[in-house]
Amino acid sequence: MSEKEVKNLEEIFEQRIARDEKIEPKDWMPEKYRKTHIRQISQHAHSEIVGMLPEGNWITRAPSLRRKVALLAKVQDEAGHGLYLYSACETLGVSRDELYEQLHSGKAKYSSIFNYPTITWADIGAIGWLVDGAAIINQVPLCSTSYGPYARAMIRVCKEESFHQRQGFEIMMTLAKGTPEQKAMAQDALNRWWWPSLMMLGPTDAESVHTAQSMKWKLKRKTNDELRQQFIDQTVPQAELIGLTIPDEDLKWNEEKGGYDFGEIDWDEFWQVVKGHGPCNKERLSARVNAWEKGEWVRDAAMAYAKKQEDKKLREAI
């Protein structure tokens, strides 16, 4: 294809997206669109399965049977969501194993928030309330993103995730209403998870390299800073409702902008965690690698068995 022809195709392609048409796997697409989508969808998938680990840490210790089954179902959902997203990514011509390889080698990124430890039961509440809350804000607009398989996966994810945040908030609410010890546990968790949750919505607009392109392809509908503002504005009243204090001295209502002003985010910490220096980066990655490597003989066995059965069927047919 000549350069001019490609340019022409690209123009038609961008017009289709501008008209809100969906792009499907076999449609022509610019290489950059494919690559950007592989990167974003796989990061998203990796975040789901790495995200299973901090919460999985508390399944065996959940304080009641009701909490145990809810948490188990939630973490299982995350496996499901990882699976939907890997499948969406595979329609772009990359296999799940290649994507795993990128994760395991440290080449691919996942959401940094999962590199923080879950050290008390209240952390499970805080994750559901804050981390899933921030994730939902990020994800809902993706239900109408331009790439069909991604949009469809996100519709399913959002539908299933609606219980996750409620599950977390209910845990926090119960703790906040409980004994002084429980309330302190909840406040401590909020203190530790608040700032990482704000960081989770991505670097400030000034620092964000992908925003303009992502807006055009509907991978983003609002900028990171807008999303962050939305998250803060909806979360602060929830904290007040259950009598917990947001750990930010500069937080105050700004009548003029109709939203909260808030303190400086420690972006240095953010970049340190992104670079792999968070408290649990090593543990999370090695848990994933471990599961994969220890599972190899199982996956191989299933393939060998399937092949034997296939051969047997063939022999019987002859």
Add this chain to the structure above:
Amino acid sequence: MKKENLKQYIYGIADNVLILGQRLSELCGHGPSLETDIACTNIALDLLGQTRSYYQYVAQLFDEDKTEDDIAFLRTERQYKNVLLVEQPNTHFGYVIVRQFFFDVFHLQLLQQLQNSTDETLSAIAKKAIKEVSYHKRFSSDWIKRLGDGTEESHQKVQEAVNDLWRFTDELFHMTEDDIATLESGVGIDVRVLKDKYYQQVKEILQEATLDIPETSWFQKGGKQGIHSEHMGYLLSDLQYMQRTYPDMKW
């Protein structure tokens, strides 16, 4: 049958599914593939759901002020009446599957009898659970075959698990005093009569999976009397951690 017999009888059934559910939930996020992870978690959720039905029934029958959680989390080790098999650790995926398979074959037979219990609640719980457990048994049998007749490595690994866990199978068919008392009143079932059919079914699948049937004549027992393996204490310290550390709180 005294009330205490009935309580202990239900513990005997319910503790099996609680402890196996707990073991399976350790695996969530660490399985050989996402798909198997999701499948094992489904089994854990079924088992924990059954646990809750049994404990809620016990709570309702006996102690007005006790909840399912008091029963699940606040007994001492000797008061748990599960068989030794279900508390065995997740040494590797072969052990997970063999433990599941050995239990599922028994569990389904047990429930099929229990649905005829004169106790309506137990009968109803059993009827619902039969559907779940039929699926578990299909899942674990299929995997026994895949691992047994898969690669040389998988064959050897799953054979190791079969050899190791075989000694815990006989206990499934022991009758405790409570079992006998509840059997006489038509509430409980006679697990002894399930034994021949159990071994026949198990052996069929193992043979199909090209696995050898172990030739042990020595079997372990004790779980049903609350005398557990050393693994149990660690399992319980996880399970009970919150309730023990923060007594008398709502979660």
Add this chain to the structure above:
Amino acid sequence: MENNWPLWEVFVRSKNGLEHRHFGSLHAADAEMALENARDVYTRRSEGVSIWVVESKHITASNPDNNGELFEPAQDKVYRHPTFYDLPDEVKHM
């Protein structure tokens, strides 16, 4: 890499009376496992009463480059649609 579980497409009938609809995909070593995995992955919230699985490589898809010749010719066949025909308003039940 040939030892990786192949990809399967999953179709689920939500309830009797409805058609099977494409739900998504998953990996499995064989058809049995694909069915079991589909049950566990895609019907956790009672989404289905029947499942089909087919290995993805067995699906032949039309090429969107040919969409012009494949689908556009149907667009001007307006006479296939009831609104093409003019009838007086007095005619009922038609």
